[in-house]
Amino acid sequence: MAGCRGLCGVALAALWLAAAAVAAVPRGAQDDPDVIGVPNGGLRGAWAWQDRCPERTYATGFSIKLEAYRGIPDDTALNGIRLHCTPGSRGDRHEARTAESQSGRWGRWLEPAWCPEGTYLQRFSLRVEEPRPGLQDAMGATNVRFACSGGQNLEGRGLAWGEYGAWSPPCTKGLCGIQTKQEMALGPLSDDTALNDVRFFCCTH
Known part of the structure; x- marks a missing residue:
């Protein structure tokens, strides 16, 4: 231990300085995350390509592609999500x-829902049906909702099955990109789920 005295003193000093530097960073000073997601997304499928809003725009509305409930032989519920991107703080729809x-591949696109003028999409929550045992019909994600920067919540006209999970972290400057997790069509007499999860990319401008 005697030979450690000088080295240990230097190491302890370095640790103290590092701790002081961390403590000096005010709460909330961290940068926005690059991407936001939720913990309750479905397990099936694979992440597809990313797509982003055109330069100098950000998402002020969204729409969903939904297969209406049929009961038999197979339901997929939420099939797609689109971001509607406008320029400026009061972008024209x-x-x-x-x-x-x-x-x-299933369902149809529904009419967009929009944040109030001057606000934009900032975070989201996903409704997902948990896997069910046996041969019962699984649907994956069934609906999505967003919070606007002004405090208003927008909910898609999806299906009521499943539960909403926790809200994602917010993107302070808004949402500017999307990536979905999709299960490809499995073929006749199979249990398809389509969209299982989604994540969004934060604006940097």
Whole structure:
């Protein structure tokens, strides 16, 4: 231990300085995450490609692709999510462009839902049906909701099966990109689920 005295003193001093530097960083000073997600996404499928809003735009609305409930022989519920991106803090909806990752083959696109003027999408929550044992029909993700920067929540017109999980962390500057986790069609007499999970990329401008 006697030979450690000088080296140990240097090491302890370095640790003290590192701890002091961490303590000096004020709460909330960390940068936004690059990508946000939720912990309750479905397990099936694989992550598809990323798509992003055009430059100088960010998401102020969204729409979903939904297969209406049929009961038999197979339901897939939520098949796709689109971001509707507009320029500026009061972007004209007529100028909106879309960002869309892979979508499932079933269902149809519903009308967009929009944040109030001057606000934008900031975080989200996903409704997912938990896997069921046996041969019962699984659906994966069934709906999605978003929180706008002004405090309003927007919910898709999806299905009621499953439960919403925790809200994602917020993107302070808004959402500018999307990536979906999709299960490809499995073929006749198979249990398809389509969209199982989604994550969004934070704006940097």
